Amino acid sequence: xxxLRDLSLAEPSSRLLVLTGPSGVGKGTILQALLARYxxxxxxxxxxxxxxxxxxxxxxxxxxxxxQSFMDQVAQGKFLEWAExxxxxxxxxxxxxxxxxxxxxxxxLEIEVEGARQVRRRLPTAVQVFLRPPxxxxxxxxxxxxxxxxxxxxAKRIARAREELARGEEFDHVVLNGxxxxxxxxxxxxxxxxxRPASSREQGPN
Numbered sequence: 776x777x778x779l780r781d782l783s784l785a786e787p788s789s790r791l792l793v794l795t796g797p798s799g800v801g802k803g804t805i806l807q808a809l810l811a812r813y814x815x816x817x818x819x820x821x822x823x824x825x826x827x828x829x830x831x832x833x834x835x836x837x838x839x840x841x842x843q844s845f846m847d848q849v850a851q852g853k854f855l856e857w858a859e860x861x862x863x864x865x866x867x868x869x870x871x872x873x874x875x876x877x878x879x880x881x882x883x884l885e886i887e888v889e890g891a892r893q894v895r896r897r898l899p900t901a902v903q904v905f906l907r908p909p910x911x912x913x914x915x916x917x918x919x920x921x922x923x924x925x926x927x928x929x930a931k932r933i934a935r936a937r938e939e940l941a942r943g944e945e946f947d948h949v950v951l952n953g954x955x956x957x958x959x960x961x962x963x964x965x966x967x968x969x970x971r972p973a974s975s976r977e978q979g980p981n
Contacts (some may be wrong), residue, residue: 789900790876790969793884794962795891796906796943797936798861799918801952802885805906808959809966810883816966817875819884822848825863828923838868856886856893861924861931865890881969888939891946904965905946909953911937 794802810818822838824845833839840848845864849857857866867884875882884894894901908914914936918929943949948965952958 789902790879790881791872791884791894791898791901792881792966792969793886793891793894793901793903794906795886795888795903795946796952797888797908797914797939798932799914799921799936800906800908801917801955801958802906804955805952805959805962806883806885809963812963813881813966813970815970816881816883819867819872819882821865821867821884821886822854823863823865825861825865855897856890858887858889858893860887860889860935861928867894881966883966888942892942895946902948902965902969903946904948904950904962905943906950906952906958906962907940907943909951911940913953 794806796802806818810816820834820836820838822840822845824840824842825837827833827836827839831837831839842864845857845866848854848868849866853869854866855869855872857864859865865887867886867890872882872884884891886894888905891903891905895903908917911933915929915933918924918932924932950958950961950965
C-alpha cells in the first residue's frame with residue numbers, strides 16, 4: 776500500500792478508537808449503544824465492494840462501490856487501510872478521519888482484523904480494542920442468525936474467525952462479548968478517557 780498523502784495524524788490519533796474482531800462478534804451492536812450515549816463521537820463510514828444488505832443505505836452504513844472504483848481509490852492512496860474479506864474489499868477513507876481528528880473530535884473505526892493491524896502499523900497511538908466471542912459455536916450462531924450470508928460465505932467467515940481469534944492478544948485491549956451489557960460497559964470504559972476536551976494545539980488558532 777502506498778504511503779498516505781499529507782495525513783499527519785501522529786499526535787491526534789490518540790483520539791482514534793479502533794474496534795475490531797471476527798465477523799458476527801457484535802461490533803456494530805456495541806457501537807450503536809455507545810454512539811447513542813456519546814453523540815459527539817464520530818463513526819467512520821467504510822467503503823466496500825459487497826452489495827448492500829436489506830435496509831443498508833449508501834453513505835449511511837457503507838459507501839458501496841464497484842471494484843474498479845474501489846481499486847482506483849486504493850491506487851490514489853485515499854484509504855487509511857483496506858483489505859479483502861469473504862470475497863469483497865473493505866476500506867477506510869482517510870480524508871474524513873484526518874479532518875475530524877485535527878478538529879479535536881474522537882473518532883471510532885469499526886473494521887476487520889486485517890484492517891486494524893494496518894492501522895496499528897501506520898498510527899501506533901490509536902487505541903485498539905479486540906472483541907471476542909465466548910465460543911466459536913456462539914459466533915457461528917450469530918453469523919447464521921443474520922440470515923444474509925450464503926453457506927459458502929458463512930464457512931469462509933468462520934474459517935477466517937479462527938485465524939483472527941489467534942491474533943487477539945496483539946491489540947491494546949481484549950473485550951469478551953458474552954454478556955452484551957458488560958461488553959458495552961467494558962468498551963465504554965476504554966472510550967471515556969478519550970473524550971477529554973481538545974488541547975489548544977488540536978483546536979488550532981482562534
